[in-house]
Amino acid sequence: xxxxxxxxxxxxxxxxAFEASARHLSFTHASTELNLTQAAISHQIKxxxxxxxxxxxxxxxxxxxxxxxxxxxxxxxxxxxxxxxAATEEIFGQGQNNLLTVKIxxxxxxxxxAPRMKEFRRLHPKxxxxxxxxxxxxxKESSGDCDMEVRYGRGKWPSxxxxxxxxxxxxxxxxxxxxxxxxxxxxxxxxxTTRFCM
Numbered sequence: 001x002x003x004x005x006x007x008x009x010x011x012x013x014x015x016x017a018f019e020a021s022a023r024h025l026s027f028t029h030a031s032t033e034l035n036l037t038q039a040a041i042s043h044q045i046k047x048x049x050x051x052x053x054x055x056x057x058x059x060x061x062x063x064x065x066x067x068x069x070x071x072x073x074x075x076x077x078x079x080x081x082x083x084x085x086a087a088t089e090e091i092f093g094q095g096q097n098n099l100l101t102v103k104i105x106x107x108x109x110x111x112x113x114a115p116r117m118k119e120f121r122r123l124h125p126k127x128x129x130x131x132x133x134x135x136x137x138x139x140k141e142s143s144g145d146c147d148m149e150v151r152y153g154r155g156k157w158p159s160x161x162x163x164x165x166x167x168x169x170x171x172x173x174x175x176x177x178x179x180x181x182x183x184x185x186x187x188x189x190x191x192x193t194t195r196f197c198m
Contacts, residue, residue: 008047009044009047009048012084013044014044014047014048014051015077015080015081016034016081017030017034017036017041017044017045017048018044018045018048018056018070018073018074018077019074019077019078019081020033020034020041021041021045021057021064022056022057022064022066022070022074022077022078023078025063025064025065025066026063026064027041027042027045027064045057052069052073054067054069055067055069055070056069056070056073057070098126098127098128099127099128099129099130100127100128100129100130100147100148101129101130101132101145101146101147101148102129102130102131102132102146102147102148102149102150103132103133103145103146103148103149103150104131104132104133104149104150105133105150105151105152106133108150109131113131113150117129132145132146150165
């Protein structure tokens with residue numbers, strides 16, 4: 001049998017095979033975890049070593065030992081595999097049922113919501129948050145691409161349930177020359193606006 005063909009394996013397969021083998025220091029235990037044969041794991045590791053141009057494991061009579069290159073490579077590969085597992089679970093697994101998509105103005109997010117995120121995660125560790133920006137051109141009702149939305153306004157969106165979060169005063173401001181040029185009163189008009197969560 002010749003050298004393994006690198007194109008036989010995806011990068012994700014090679015990373016999983018290496019990470020499991022390095023964690024167990026055994027092709028046999030890695031094969032059990034990944035539901036593959038020991039020969040398949042060994043073949044994938046050989047393919048990865050050919051691709052990288054270096055040996056990652058020392059094959060010993062009773063198991064494996066990482067080479068210096070393998071030991072240096074392991075933390076990055078382990079993190080990648082864990083992130084891939086987490087993303088897969090969140091998007092396609094049971095975690096999808098606990099995904100809460102919040103559409104929000106990014107300034108409000110940075111100044112109000114972000115400082116409270118740590119406490120939210122402590123209280124609700126099983127809820128995954130996805131934050132998106134709600135930059136819109138008008139006050140049309142939500143497009144339905146989120147679970148909740150925080151926006152400015154008076155809360156008059158008929159098909160949406162609205163709860164007031166804050167109340168604030170907004171006022172116009174401009175240089176006196178601008179007021180004179182536009183013919184408007186230099187006295188500032190104060191209006192109330194409210195942030196609503198829908």
